[in-house]
Amino acid sequence: MKRLLITGAAGGLGSMLRKRLAGYADILRLSDVADMQAAGPGEEVVPCDLTDLDAVTELVAGCNGIVHLGGRSIEDTWEIILNSNIIGTYNLFEAARRNGGPRIIFASSNHAIGFHPRSEKLDASSPQRPDSLYGVSKCFGENLGSYYWDKFRVENVAVRIGSCLAEPRDRRMMATYQSEADFERMVKAIFRASRVEHTVIYGVSANTEMWWDNSHADFLGYQPQDTSEVFRDKIEAQPPVDRDDPAVIFQGGGFAKAGHFED
Numbered sequence: 293m294k295r296l297l298i299t300g301a302a303g304g305l306g307s308m309l310r311k312r313l314a315g316y317a318d319i320l321r322l323s324d325v326a327d328m329q330a331a332g333p334g335e336e337v338v339p340c341d342l343t344d345l346d347a348v349t350e351l352v353a354g355c356n357g358i359v360h361l362g363g364r365s366i367e368d369t370w371e372i373i374l375n376s377n378i379i380g381t382y383n384l385f386e387a388a389r390r391n392g393g394p395r396i397i398f399a400s401s402n403h404a405i406g407f408h409p410r411s412e413k414l415d416a417s418s419p420q421r422p423d424s425l426y427g428v429s430k431c432f433g434e435n436l437g438s439y440y441w442d443k444f445r446v447e448n449v450a451v452r453i454g455s456c457l458a459e460p461r462d463r464r465m466m467a468t469y470q471s472e473a474d475f476e477r478m479v480k481a482i483f484r485a486s487r488v489e490h491t492v493i494y495g496v497s498a499n500t501e502m503w504w505d506n507s508h509a510d511f512l513g514y515q516p517q518d519t520s521e522v523f524r525d526k527i528e529a530q531p532p533v534d535r536d537d538p539a540v541i542f543q544g545g546g547f548a549k550a551g552h553f554e555d
């Protein structure tokens with residue numbers, strides 16, 4: 293890979309990936325609206341607001357692959373979700389089309405399917421069931437990916453990331469946890485795959501409690517090596533949960549339970 297763009301590079305996953313992908317591409321182009329550390333060897337730091345289509349088109353020029361992490365990463369006002377996630381993600385896909393269609397990894401979220409109960413096992417063909425405006429924006433991004441593949445042959449993978457953190461924080465995350473190392477493995481597998489078209493996968497480690505089936509995406513070669521089980525004792529030491537709580541019934545947890553942000 294000659295030049296790989298990471299949007300949202302100042303954020304949690306972006307900073308983690310910046311370190312893990314050092315040397316993976318000839319050049320890592322790192323972009324965000326927030327401050328980023330100065331460019332090191334093999335890096336370019338290019339501040340850019342995703343809401344500005346011309347700027348995003350320039351940002352994407354010369355890139356062979358994109359990991360699109362930029363945007364609001366939790367529920368917020370409609371205005372913020374609209375600008376950062378809906379307009380921002382449209383601009384990113386459109387900029388990719390204008391620049392010859394580099395492969396895109398789109399950071400979708402489990403909150404695109406968060407209103408499915410935990411008792412259901414999902415795969416990529418399960419209907420979207422967003423649990424928030426944030427989740428709706430991720431559904432929009434996934435659908436953009438479908439459209440930009442079908443009409444313009446811009447290849448992309450929408451990753452419904454579970455909880456990519458250093459370690460799970462609660463019982464729900466025993467099912468949704470994806471280790472940072474597995475996230476790195478997944479990104480590399482997606483760029484290594486010969487053809488991805490438009491694929492939706494779940495960003496998750498090889499956890500024992502599993503709500504999601506990724507077998508349709510085996511061709512990508514993503515083989516998670518980690519599991520949340522190593523944190524089991526720590527999580528079991530937490531107070532028991534109320535099984536009638538909507539935050540426990542639904543896959544999206546607290547996002548499904550929360551009120552509407554605009555109220």
Ligand SMILES: NC(=O)c1ccc[n+]([C@@H]2O[C@H](COP(=O)([O-])OP(=O)(O)OC[C@H]3O[C@@H](n4cnc5c(N)ncnc54)[C@H](O)[C@@H]3O)[C@@H](O)[C@H]2O)c1
Binds near residue numbers: 303323400456
């Ligand atoms: N971390 C997880 O477990 C997880 C789970 C599901 C989905 N995701 C998705 O993965 C992505 C990265 O998550 P994160 O945890 O690193 O989030 P984060 O909030 O730490 O990082 C997001 C970054 O996007 C930037 N950004 C926001 N609006 C922007 C704009 N208009 N223009 C340019 N940059 C903008 C922010 O400044 C921030 O640095 C997000 O899209 C999030 O929705 C993450």
